[in-house]
Amino acid sequence: xxxxxxxxxxxxxxxxxxxxxxxxxxxxxxxxxxKFSTSLAAVAATSEALSDNLPPHVSSWSKSxxxxxxxxxxxxxxxxxxxxxRRTVPWLTADKISSISxxxxxxxxxxITPNGLVFERYHAGAPAINPAQHRLMIHGLVDNPLIFTxxxxxxFPSESVINFLECPAxxxxxxxxxxxxxxxxxxxxxxxxxxxxxxxxxxxxxAGVQSKGKWVLAEGADGAGMSRSIPMNKALDDALIVYAQxxxxxxxEQGYPVRLFNPGxxxxxxxxxxxxxxIGDKPWHHREETSKYTDLMPDGRSRRFTYxxxxxxxxxxxxxxxxxxxxxxxxxxxxxxxxxxxIKQVDVSIDGGVTWRPAKLKGLxxxxxxxxxxxxxxxxxxxxLLQSRAIDETGYVQPTLSQLRNVRGTNSIYHKNxxxxxxxxxxxxxxxxxxx
Amino acid sequence: AAExxxxxxxxxxxxxxxxxxxxxxxxxxxxxxxxxxxxxxGEEAYEAQCASxxxxxxxxxxxxxxxxxxxxxxxxxxxxxxxxxxxPYASTLWDYINRAMPFSAPQSLTPDEVYAITAYVLYLxxxxxxxxxxxxxxxxxxxxxxxxxxxxxxRPDTNNERCMKNCKDPRNIEVIQS
Numbered sequence: 001x002x003x004x005x006x007x008x009x010x011x012x013x014x015x016x017x018x019x020x021x022x023x024x025x026x027x028x029x030x031x032x033x034x035k036f037s038t039s040l041a042a043v044a045a046t047s048e049a050l051s052d053n054l055p056p057h058v059s060s061w062s063k064s065x066x067x068x069x070x071x072x073x074x075x076x077x078x079x080x081x082x083x084x085x086r087r088t089v090p091w092l093t094a095d096k097i098s099s100i101s102x103x104x105x106x107x108x109x110x111x112i113t114p115n116g117l118v119f120e121r122y123h124a125g126a127p128a129i130n131p132a133q134h135r136l137m138i139h140g141l142v143d144n145p146l147i148f149t150x151x152x153x154x155x156f157p158s159e160s161v162i163n164f165l166e167c168p169a170x171x172x173x174x175x176x177x178x179x180x181x182x183x184x185x186x187x188x189x190x191x192x193x194x195x196x197x198x199x200x201x202x203x204x205x206x207a208g209v210q211s212k213g214k215w216v217l218a219e220g221a222d223g224a225g226m227s228r229s230i231p232m233n234k235a236l237d238d239a240l241i242v243y244a245q246x247x248x249x250x251x252x253e254q255g256y257p258v259r260l261f262n263p264g265x266x267x268x269x270x271x272x273x274x275x276x277x278x279i280g281d282k283p284w285h286h287r288e289e290t291s292k293y294t295d296l297m298p299d300g301r302s303r304r305f306t307y308x309x310x311x312x313x314x315x316x317x318x319x320x321x322x323x324x325x326x327x328x329x330x331x332x333x334x335x336x337x338x339x340x341x342x343i344k345q346v347d348v349s350i351d352g353g354v355t356w357r358p359a360k361l362k363g364l365x366x367x368x369x370x371x372x373x374x375x376x377x378x379x380x381x382x383x384x385l386l387q388s389r390a391i392d393e394t395g396y397v398q399p400t401l402s403q404l405r406n407v408r409g410t411n412s413i414y415h416k417n418x419x420x421x422x423x424x425x426x427x428x429x430x431x432x433x434x435x436x
Numbered sequence: 437a438a439e440x441x442x443x444x445x446x447x448x449x450x451x452x453x454x455x456x457x458x459x460x461x462x463x464x465x466x467x468x469x470x471x472x473x474x475x476x477x478g479e480e481a482y483e484a485q486c487a488s489x490x491x492x493x494x495x496x497x498x499x500x501x502x503x504x505x506x507x508x509x510x511x512x513x514x515x516x517x518x519x520x521x522x523x524p525y526a527s528t529l530w531d532y533i534n535r536a537m538p539f540s541a542p543q544s545l546t547p548d549e550v551y552a553i554t555a556y557v558l559y560l561x562x563x564x565x566x567x568x569x570x571x572x573x574x575x576x577x578x579x580x581x582x583x584x585x586x587x588x589x590x591r592p593d594t595n596n597e598r599c600m601k602n603c604k605d606p607r608n609i610e611v612i613q614s
Contacts, residue, residue: 094499098539124542137449137457144441145449152446178614206441217460223542225535227460276457284462285525287532291517294586300510301585302522310591347598352609356600385611391598399594407593411515415591423611436610 083107086117087184092173097125098224100167102188105314105335106321110363111162111370113191115246120253121167121189123288124223127273131257134221136241140279143208150257153243156198156206161240161263163368164337166190166309168266168293168414175410178432183319186420186432190337192370195261197242200235203277213279217286218260221275228269229283230262234307238263241274264339264368265307266414268293298409309339311398312417313346313373313390324379324428332359332375338392339368345391346373352385352421352435353400359388384424385435401434459543461531465576468530472571473552475559481549482556485538494518494560504560507581520561524586526578530554551575 053059077084086101093099101120103113120126131150139145170189173179180186200216209232216235220226230239242261243250250256255272262269268288283289283305295303313336318324332350336343342365347356359373373388390398401418423431461467473481483492491497494504506516515521519529534550536542545553555570563578564570 094501124536124539137454139449139454139458145454146446147449147453148446155445156443177612181614202443206443206446208441219460223536225459225542227531227535278458278460280462282462282464284460284531285528286460287528287536290524290528290586291519291522291532296510296515296517298511300515301587303589303591304586306589306591308589308591345598347600351606352604352611354603354606354609356598356603385609389596389598396592397596397598399596403594403596432614434612436612 081107084117086120087188089173089180089185098123100169100189102184103191104184105188105190105316106183106319108316111192111335111366111372112246113193115193115248115251115254118165118191118193118245118251118254119167119189121267122222122224122253123226126252127222128252129221129257129273134257134273134275136258136274136277138203138207138277138279140217140277141210141213141281142204142279143210144206146203146207148203150243153198153241153258156202158196158198159240160194160196161238162192162194162364162366163261163263164190164192164309164370165261165267165270166312166337166339168268168306168309171416171418171420172413174432174434175405175412175416178434181320181432183314183316183321187314189267190370192337193245194247195240195242196244196247197240197258197261200239200241200260200277201237203241204235204279207279209279212281215280215283217276217278217280217284218269218271218274219276219278220255220271221273226268226271226273226288227284227286228271228288229286229305230260230269231283231305234262234265262307264309264341266293266309269307293414295408295412295414297407297412303412306415309337310415310417311338311340311343311390311392311396312336313343313388313398314420315348315386315388315422318386318424318428318430319422320430320432323430324424326428327379327381330377330379332377332386334359334373334388335370336373336388336390337368337370338390338394338396340396341393342367343371343373343390344393344395346371347389347391348373348375349387349389350377350384350424353387353389353419356389379424379428381426383426385433386422386424386430387419389419402436459531459535461527461534463525463527463576465527465572468527468572468575469547470572471547471551472569473548473550473555474569475552475555475564475566477548478552478554478556478559481545481553485545486553489539494557503557510582510585518561519557520563520581522582524580524583526554526558526563526575526580529557530575533557 084107088101103119136148167189216230240261243258259272315334317333336346346359348359349356359375362372404418423433489500496502506518506521509516551570558564
């Protein structure tokens with residue numbers, strides 16, 4: 001019952017979503033939508049044909065042999081999970097080369113994002129780099145300009161940290177009003193991995209930064225030559241030069257063979273396919289820190305170097321893709337995170353913020369990492385307005401959308417970390433709404 | 437050569453190696469290679485290499501970014517952020533064209549072509565005259581209209597209270613649908 005219900009709802013949310021797609025790109029998106037629902041229908045049909053597998057019958061897989069070892073030398077998810085994929089919103093960008101995809105937060109558990117589902121953000125596509133032909137150079141205001149091979153980098157003492165990676169544009173489509181009828185599209189530009197590499201401070205010590213060296217220019221080897229100015233205090237604090245994620249080498253999408261990683265900071269600063277670090281006495285004011293990743297305020301001025309991702313949270317179950325069915329017991333569940341440290345508390349409201357209850361933090365609560373929260377809930381079928389509110393260890397309380405808009409207006413594009421509202425309808429469906 | 441660091445890992449980067457990759461430009465003009473390009477040369481190069489995406493007048497074709505226009509639009513409901521209306525430094529334009537443009541053929545332009553195209557984009561924004569020639573010596577002196585309108589991150593800028601009960605009047609809640 002529950003199985004057949006879910007695809008139906010997913011189809012609906014995609015249909016609703018396509019209503020927002022401008023006519024020029026609608027055809028492509030619909031094509032994808034059709035493909036998407038066809039595959040779901042196939043799954044549904046398969047389950048029907050296999051109803052003999054339910055008790056009291058003995059299932060067919062209990063009476064036969066499965067596949068042997070290394071039939072899949074690098075394992076992939078069950079074919080019944082083919083719906084758990086990255087998705088993009090075609091009308092957001094001019095093409096797929098400089099674009100973004102979102103992680104399927106609605107399907108993920110725990111705090112670690114599987115490598116194949118980590119959201120993608122490229123400015124010139126993902127290059128295919130041969131690690132033997134890749135070099136990392138450190139130069140500028142240093143005593144010893146150095147050039148490292150990947151083998152060199154792996155000889156340094158390594159560290160592993162679990163940190164989220166979030167695009168500062170996450171949720172940016174929602175500044176003016178509720179637009180995306182899916183958690184994947186309202187919040188999916190975030191992922192959380194175990195990152196392994198060498199501290200940037202270790203490499204800087206190796207090169208010997210001169211006293212005038214206050215900024216680090218990080219530059220990628222991709223066709224965008226992605227470049228950002230990083231203040232020396234971050235470089236010496238927790239910045240990492242990363243070559244592995246979740247136990248294996250970086251995925252090409254994530255900067256293979258090596259990237260910069262700035263915990264808690266906007267994803268753009270964690271330059272992928274890193275080829276060069278230059279030490280200077282001033283910032284460079286490159287395109288990604290002037291034209292982009294600056295935040296326009298209502299007075300026409302703009303904030304720059306808005307590096308930190310402030311405390312944020314969202315309910316992942318229920319959500320538009322995960323509606324409730326019958327009345328009864330449910331777990332309201334979600335994720336919270338802060339670029340300024342640990343999540344201290346998450347509160348949940350079911351009445352649009354009139355009353356709040358403290359949720360439980362589950363599992364690991366780590367600094368600058370996704371943190372799971374939950375609240376058991378007995379649903380009596382009443383409609384509601386579900387919200388979550390994160391508080392981090394600095395005492396910062398996640399703001400309401402009105403509070404953010406009062407200060408920033410609706411044109412700052414980035415860093416929209418406001419409390420999110422899901423409207424729970426009496427049929428158990430969830431709509432993306434905003435409260436005034 | 438200087439003594440290498442604590443671990444002695446890595447090789448000294450040679451002057452030639454550094455020179456091949458050292459492409460970054462700063463607002464004060466530091467990093468600019470020798471070269472020059474006129475608005476007129478830029479017009480030709482722009483029309484050949486840039487206009488199919490960015491439009492003949494920098495207006496932007498389809499979803500591709502506009503480069504010119506939008507003066508005094510930054511406080512409007514729909515601001516138009518372009519090189520002329522928004523970008524604080526001309527150096528950024530030179531640096532970005534050089535490292536990443538044309539979109540399908542990055543790092544394919546010669547320094548003189550980058551000077552010329554930069555000059556032309558500045559001209560499209562009414563920031564230089566038609567007879568202007570951009571060089572490594574005058575780029576840093578070009579003043580961009582929006583240069584003084586950027587400031588450092590001053591967040592946190594909200595102060596939500598952790599209210600638990602009777603936090604607002606439920607009758608005042610207005611639900612905005614998509």
